[in-house]
Amino acid sequence: MSDSQHVVATLKASVKRYGKVVALDGFDLVLRRGELLALLGPNGAGKTTAIALLLGLIRTDSGSVELFGQDPQRIEARRRIGVMLQNADLPPTLRVGELLRLTASYYPSPRSLAESADMAGVTDLLKRPYAKLSGGQQRRVQFALAVCGRPQLLFLDEPTVGLDIESRQKLWAAIRRLIAEGCSVLLTTHYLEEAEALADRVCVMTHGRMIHEGTVEALRARVALKRILCRTALTLETVALWPSVGEVRRDGERLHITTAEAETIVRRLLDADPQLQELEVQRAGLAEAFTELTRDAEQASDQLQREAA
């Protein structure tokens, strides 16, 4: 049995409603030891709710939540985690060193103050009151607090918001070191490059559901698809029958063709229709693939609602 099979956190068919709003709609998640899972999705997709469940801050309406095989509301489970939340106003008058000392006191065998400070690059800030720090410095202090307890699982909610490029790179390096030591990380981020740089797996969610889950490579593979646009007399049905054509749809006079082999298809298009006009070939970036993914899900859910109505 390899280490990668060890499960550190799970959500199974979790449902959470706030009044009429369904924040999580049968959501599943498995996080294994030593892996970094990036949770992506637009605002309101349910990322924060999923994390709040795993941290034991709220309870599910149905489904199960486990942290190291235990209820996350048990303190023994939480002694193995480190947390960096998106917004937490820490006591403004306490010094960085005092905040670290306090947080480390909650854990059975914490890192030394110097080690935590070094990992987050805040060694020179230890004597400064928290309120006197810049936004980026405060974020680094919060990272130091997250790692000070020698956690086996780290929750990082938008960790690099407000950081300059150099600090971001340093934080990424620290995260990679932790993963190499066997620490698991659940990351939520708006920066796709961050997910790309760090994640073993990405999970894209909208409307409280998982709409894509897989390796970064798998998400990239969706991106490897290219899109051909053109005005042509060829019918949708004809093109759809060609090999290696993914999806074809007509938008006004233009045909949208999705394919992994754009060159072949373009050649065939030009052969079949010499009158073809306005040819464009596009390659979507990771960000566009993500947008497309979430938009497709959006449309599907709209359609479902229309059908239900």
Add this chain to the structure above:
Amino acid sequence: METVTNVNQSTVAIDMTPGRVFGAYLEEARSECLRYMRAPGFMLPIMLFPGMFYLVFGVLMAQPGAPDAARFLLASYSVFGVMSPGLFGFGVSLAIERDGGLLTFKRALPMPPGAYLLGKMLMAMLAAGVVVVLLLALSQLAHVSLSPTQVGALLITGMLGVLPFCAMGMFVGTLIKGQGAPGMLNLIYLPMSFLSGLWFPLPMLPKFLQQIAPIWPSYHLDMLALAAVGMKQGPLLGHVLALLGFTAAFLLLAARRLRRNG
């Protein structure tokens, strides 16, 4: 179906020794005290306000022939003064920290249960002690003679008497988030002080208000404070039990709301 195995809980030592748990409580209390001592703008007005009141009404305006009035007011202004670190120190800080996400962060961390509240309680008790000492010092300007036992009794009454108001403040802090809390707490603090006879002796109030005075915790604490300075005879157990009851009730209500809503 994947085969997955949960990480064996015994693979890593995660035992927290009792010593370390105690240490966490200490650290929490220490941080709580430190942060407010460094921000005197929050606690200082809370502590000085009753002293100023007492100085004006109990000392400067005291009738020369009525030393008992200054003694009476020492007890009731002590109660008035002790209420505010409980209500405001606890309630306002809780409301603000709920709003700012600090409480959420602490609940996600493995902070020992109650350490956060104990730290705040300790801070409120210290502030209450300071208020009583301040009033005791001012009472000497009005020549109130007190035995060491009476001084000690009033100090202890004040420091323990802050607890029901901590519980009340905590409950209000769970109801209201952020900046709305001080207004709401004043709406409780000032009328309750008046209605339990802290500003004017109860016999000077309308009969109906005298009759309902026992529903206010401050009335019971005032009875204990009066007894402490030798202005009241008779059994005190009923008042102590009433205060314990208030404390337990508000603690339970607040704890329930915190668990449900955070």
